[in-house]
Amino acid sequence: MTRPEGQVLLEVSDLGKVFPGRRVGFSRRVGPSVQALRGASFTLREGEVVGIVGESGSGKTTLIRTILRLIPATSGSVRLLGRDILGLDAKAVREFVRPNVRMIFQHPEAVLNPGYTIGTALAKPLELYESGPDEAATHERVIQLLATVGLGPEFADKLPRELSGGEKRRVGLCRALATRPRVILADEPISGLDVFLQERVLAWLLRERARRRFGLVIVxxxxxxxxxxxxxxxxxxxxxxVEDMVLREREGRAADQFVHPYSQLLQRSRVDLLARSDGAVEGVGAPLESWAADAADGCVYALQCARRAELGSPADCGSEMPGSRALTPGHRVACHHAEAPMGGADGVHKGPLEAGGTA
Ligand SMILES: Nc1ncnc2c1ncn2[C@@H]1O[C@H](COP(=O)(O)OP(=O)(O)O)[C@@H](O)[C@H]1O
Ligand SMILES: [Mg+2]
Structure with a gap:
């Protein structure tokens, strides 16, 4: 691998989140709890861009909200710049976590106060974490920030309702950049935008990443x-x-080969995971109602897994949650039978991989 190994910024280990059951209607009955995260682990390095993909309801937003300390984790740990942050008190979260880890929200409306101008909204984090009470310096930085996403200085005086959806997204990006963070977690930063704007938003994010070397997670x-x-x-x-894979440098990219049957399905079928409003996609995943009902034991994908069916339903798939293990350096998978040759008609997975890599 030619990529230089930057400093580890974020270390997420075995993170778990259980949402308690909600009360059903007006009855006293409480619905089943939801296991939104199950032993999620990954690391993010300086300058690295990590994508998180999965269908609606797979826990992507919960993962980043938990890392940000917006919701409490049920188990596991998160280290930011080497420091465990799940146990920090509110003051330390404000001083250490908030400026260093920024989130780009899927719906920026939710964080833009309708009564504040864009300039005021951007000045707040700047005053708190960067320029202090120096008004002129803050104003200059606001204009600078707006310019990084192609917005003119006149936007500082506008109210959120005067902005289009795309412009609000861009302001959301500015807000994330305002504190010079080490990590940016972007939740669906381009969904719902037209293709032209998708390209630009990604280009801005990647350009700033190259310039400032923050770690970037794109959901x-x-x-x-x-x-x-x-x-x-x-x-x-x-x-x-279920899978964590380094993508090869450009010339080798075609060789990237997912081995988890679910990843392979995503890659093969090119399904739009938002295709259905209830979050379930034909042939991908189970309806969300069955989520909580399924057994905690066994592989989360067992019931839908084509490989399991092909292998004659081995017992371990149903009885034991597969741990995440390294197949090769830079490639981890949570599947008991990742090495099993697949005879599928599509031939996506060709033969066993070298087992027992490091990392
Ligand atoms: N505040 C909450 N209370 C109860 N359940 C929740 C809450 N937030 C999310 N969930 C549930 O957790 C699961 C994961 O949701 P989420 O992280 O939003 O998924 P994604 O972002 O991948 O669409 C879903 O089943 C969702 O209904
Ligand atoms: Mg989400």
Whole structure:
């Protein structure tokens, strides 16, 4: 691998999140709890771009909200710049986590106060974390920030309602950049934008990443798009990171080969994971209602898995959650039978991989 190994910025280990069951209607009955994250682990390095893909409801947003300390984790740990952040008190979160890890929200409306101008919205984090009370310096930085996403200085005086959806997204990007963060977590930063704007938003993000060397996580439901811009991709299914693969340098990219049957399905079928409003996609995954009902034991993908069927339903798939293990350096998979040759008609997976890599 030719890519230089930057400093580890974020180290997520075995992160788990269980949402308690909600009360059903007006009855006293409480619905089943939801295991939104199951032992999620990954690292993010300086300057690295990591994509997280998975269908709606697979836990992508929960993963980044937990890392940001917006919701409490049920288990596991998160280290930011070497420091464990899940145990920090509110003051330390404000001082250490907030400026260093920024989120780009899927719906920027939710964080833009309708009564504040864009200039005020951007000045707040700047005053808190960068320029202090120096008004002129702050104003100058606001104009600079707006310019990085192609917005003129006149936008500083506008209210959120005067902006188009795309312009709000761009302001959301500015907000994330304002504190000179080490890590940016972007939740579906380009979904719902037209293709032209998608390209530009990605280009801005990647340009700033190259300039400032922050680590960037891009959550997306579009595996193909993510493959084009990321150094590494994590595939999530029902709260589990089922595959974590470094994408080769450009010339070798065609050789990238997912081995988890779910990743292969995504790659092969090119499904739009937002195709259906209920989040389930034909042939991909189970309806969300069955989520909580399924057994905690066994592989999260067992019931849908073509490989399991092909192998005659080996017992371990149903009884034991496969751990995430390294197949080769830079490639981890959570599947008991990742090495099993697949005789599928499509021939996506050709023969066993070298087992027992490091990392
Ligand atoms: N605040 C919450 N309370 C209860 N369940 C939640 C909450 N937030 C998310 N969930 C559930 O957790 C699962 C993962 O959701 P989410 O992280 O939003 O997925 P994604 O971002 O991949 O679409 C879903 O089943 C969702 O319904
Ligand atoms: Mg989401």
């Amino acid at each position: 997306s439901h579009d595996l193909e798009r993510v493959n084009q811009v990321c150094d590494r991709v994590l595939v999530m299914y029902r709260g589990r990171i």
